[in-house]
Amino acid sequence: MELLPQALVDGIMLGAIYIAIAIAFSLVFGVLHVIDFAVGEWIMLGAFAGFYLNLWAKIDPFLTLPIVFVVFCGVGYLLQPVIQRVLSGHKGNPLLMALVFTFGLGMIFRGTAQTFFGFYSHSIPSHFSNGSFFFEKGAFFLTISSVRLAGLIYAGLITLILNYLLKYTDFGLAVRALAQNKEAAGLMGVNNRRTNKVLYALYTGITAMTGVLIGIIISVNTKMGAEYSIFAFFVVVLAGMGYLAGVPAAALLLGIIQSMFLVYLDPGWTLLAVFGILYLILVVSPTGLFGKGWV
Amino acid sequence: MTPLLKDRRLIVSAAVFLLCLGIPAAVRDTFVLRMCTEAFMWIGLAVTLDVMAGYTGYLNFGHQAFFGIGAYATAILMMKSHWPFPLALAAGGALAAAAALVIGIPTLRLKGSYFAIAVWALARAIQQFALIVTFTGGPDGMRLTAFLDPRFFFYVMLGIVGATFFALWFLLERAPFGLKLKAIREDQESAKALGLNPTTLKIQAFILSAVPTALIGGVFAYWVTFIDPSSTLGDLISDQAIVMLVFGGMGTLIGPVIGAVLIFSFKTLFWAYLSQYEVLYIIILGAVIAASVVFMPDGVLGRFIRKGLRRAARPEAPPAAAAGKEA
Numbered sequence: 001m002e003l004l005p006q007a008l009v010d011g012i013m014l015g016a017i018y019i020a021i022a023i024a025f026s027l028v029f030g031v032l033h034v035i036d037f038a039v040g041e042w043i044m045l046g047a048f049a050g051f052y053l054n055l056w057a058k059i060d061p062f063l064t065l066p067i068v069f070v071v072f073c074g075v076g077y078l079l080q081p082v083i084q085r086v087l088s089g090h091k092g093n094p095l096l097m098a099l100v101f102t103f104g105l106g107m108i109f110r111g112t113a114q115t116f117f118g119f120y121s122h123s124i125p126s127h128f129s130n131g132s133f134f135f136e137k138g139a140f141f142l143t144i145s146s147v148r149l150a151g152l153i154y155a156g157l158i159t160l161i162l163n164y165l166l167k168y169t170d171f172g173l174a175v176r177a178l179a180q181n182k183e184a185a186g187l188m189g190v191n192n193r194r195t196n197k198v199l200y201a202l203y204t205g206i207t208a209m210t211g212v213l214i215g216i217i218i219s220v221n222t223k224m225g226a227e228y229s230i231f232a233f234f235v236v237v238l239a240g241m242g243y244l245a246g247v248p249a250a251a252l253l254l255g256i257i258q259s260m261f262l263v264y265l266d267p268g269w270t271l272l273a274v275f276g277i278l279y280l281i282l283v284v285s286p287t288g289l290f291g292k293g294w295v
Numbered sequence: 296m297t298p299l300l301k302d303r304r305l306i307v308s309a310a311v312f313l314l315c316l317g318i319p320a321a322v323r324d325t326f327v328l329r330m331c332t333e334a335f336m337w338i339g340l341a342v343t344l345d346v347m348a349g350y351t352g353y354l355n356f357g358h359q360a361f362f363g364i365g366a367y368a369t370a371i372l373m374m375k376s377h378w379p380f381p382l383a384l385a386a387g388g389a390l391a392a393a394a395a396l397v398i399g400i401p402t403l404r405l406k407g408s409y410f411a412i413a414v415w416a417l418a419r420a421i422q423q424f425a426l427i428v429t430f431t432g433g434p435d436g437m438r439l440t441a442f443l444d445p446r447f448f449f450y451v452m453l454g455i456v457g458a459t460f461f462a463l464w465f466l467l468e469r470a471p472f473g474l475k476l477k478a479i480r481e482d483q484e485s486a487k488a489l490g491l492n493p494t495t496l497k498i499q500a501f502i503l504s505a506v507p508t509a510l511i512g513g514v515f516a517y518w519v520t521f522i523d524p525s526s527t528l529g530d531l532i533s534d535q536a537i538v539m540l541v542f543g544g545m546g547t548l549i550g551p552v553i554g555a556v557l558i559f560s561f562k563t564l565f566w567a568y569l570s571q572y573e574v575l576y577i578i579i580l581g582a583v584i585a586a587s588v589v590f591m592p593d594g595v596l597g598r599f600i601r602k603g604l605r606r607a608a609r610p611e612a613p614p615a616a617a618a619g620k621e622a
Contacts, residue, residue, distance in 0.1 A: 035408045086588055093352050093480065096407055100354065100541055101588040107534065107581025114574040226530075230419065233412045241409065268427045275420035282413060283401040
């Protein structure tokens with residue numbers, strides 16, 4: 001039992017990273033109604049951007065966060081019109097086609113990364129990497145590494161900023177209106193295309209920036225994308241599709257499940273357990289843990 | 296509906312099938328036979344994927360799961376229980392049907408995007424499972440008794456894929472079942488109002504797509520005599536099948552066949568001449584799929600072939616601008 005508090009704390013800190021990934025992802029799904037299959041690949045590209053910035057320009061990885069954010073915001077801003085074009089197509093099933101499109105994007109990203117970055121696993125060195133806090137009281141002890149703590153703070157900040165943007169700005173009002181009813185929002189003067197572009201840019205920026213953080217805390221390799229895609233999907237389904245307020249709890253739960261498997265059970269079974277839970281949730285409550293998502 | 300014997304597309308398909316039957320008599324080269332067998336395999340995978348994606352509007356990103364289930368069931372039953380090949384193959388098909396039922400019940404009640412995620416994650420979980428447990432041989436894979444007769448596998452693969460194609464043709468193009476699925480794809484609520492039960496129909500379609508895939512997987516296992524989790528459960532299988540489907544044209548049966556033949560030919564040439572640029576292949580696949588979605592959502596079939604036929608038949612008619620509804 002001595003390991004239990006440690007496992008819980010590790011899980012919460014891992015879950016914090018998933019919050020940062022899933023919250024923007026869920027937001028984009030809520031408005032564009034498109035699942036971005038490339039979510040994990042954005043993380044991977046962001047992580048590599050951070051890695052090379054650190055390697056070549058010798059910038060501390062935490063300082064590369066805003067650079068990566070801005071660059072990937074630009075990429076997302078330029079890319080979104082293409083997705084918009086697919087979505088507003090008249091033939092066949094535009095939502096399905098948009099899904100296929102992001103799937104193709106994911107393949108291009110993965111292939112490009114494997115061509116240029118190779119197959120090795122790296123990690124982004126930071127001044128904080130070796131620091132950690134240690135608590136001990138009798139049989140009870142706890143180690144908290146400072147980078148993971150930084151991840152927790154980062155996730156909290158992202159959540160707060162997005163919350164502020166959504167609730168207290170005109171942009172947020174437009175986003176919420178679009179999520180509720182696209183046509184009505186358009187009639188009320190919401191610029192659908194521009195809002196979508198900005199939202200998607202925000203999403204790619206945040207996701208790539210989180211990738212750098214993952215690179216600092218865990219590792220960077222060209223195959224990491226799929227894993228994070230699965231976790232992002234899991235969190236969003238668990239929270240209920242499009243239900244933002246459920247994301248933090250769902251993400252923390254995923255983090256704790258993962259860290260429990262790491263400490264007490266066989267880590268090889270994590271993915272299977274995650275899927276088993278996903279399956280059960282879909283059977284029992286398709287609208288997520290809180291019953292507030294969309295079917 | 297055109298009478299059966301006047302359906303031009305069916306006649307052409309049947310003629311192509313009969314021509315394929317004659318290939319082994321005309322060609323002695325084992326390499327050509329192997330390539331044809333693999334081309335049939337991809338045609339089968341793309342066509343069965345289309346049952347869900349094109350007709351029902353549910354894109355299965357985990358199609359390889361059924362392929363792998365079929366391959367592993369056949370391999371395990373043949374090697375560990377010493378069943379004869381046809382029985383083991385049939386058992387693989389039955390297992391895939393059961394798997395499709397179990398997976399379909401929760402996931403097919405939901406919208407297409409949920410389903411896409413769930414099956415994609417599930418297929419990865421199954422691959423993980425095959426890596427961990429011992430009865431599949433784990434990462435080392437499984438070896439089957441070699442049965443080296445290219446003609447046998449050519450005919451078995453062609454037989455299964457041909458039978459699947461014509462059975463699907465009958466069910467989806469001639470029988471009411473296909474119309475019911477299309478009704479669900481276009482508007483599930485209206486389909487319900489017409490008295491259809493969408494979940495049951497979708498599960499039936501899912502099983503219809505899973506069973507032939509597992510049979511093809513079983514034949515593949517016996518044919519290549521060695522399987523491992525990445526060759527039968529890896530996501531490159533469904534990635535390629537999806538590219539073939541989207542490139543060829545979703546929602547028709549001939550589209551995926553054309554897509555499979557074109558992409559497979561490209562793949563063969565690519566591996567023959569450019570195999571040192573292995574990862575480029577993934578980039579090209581991704582680019583092909585993304586470009587197809589943006590520039591020709593109806594695929595090669597809809598973009599070039601059908602348009603050409605229509606133009607030859609009668610003067611250009613304004614395209615029907617049917618607004619797409621969500622699946």
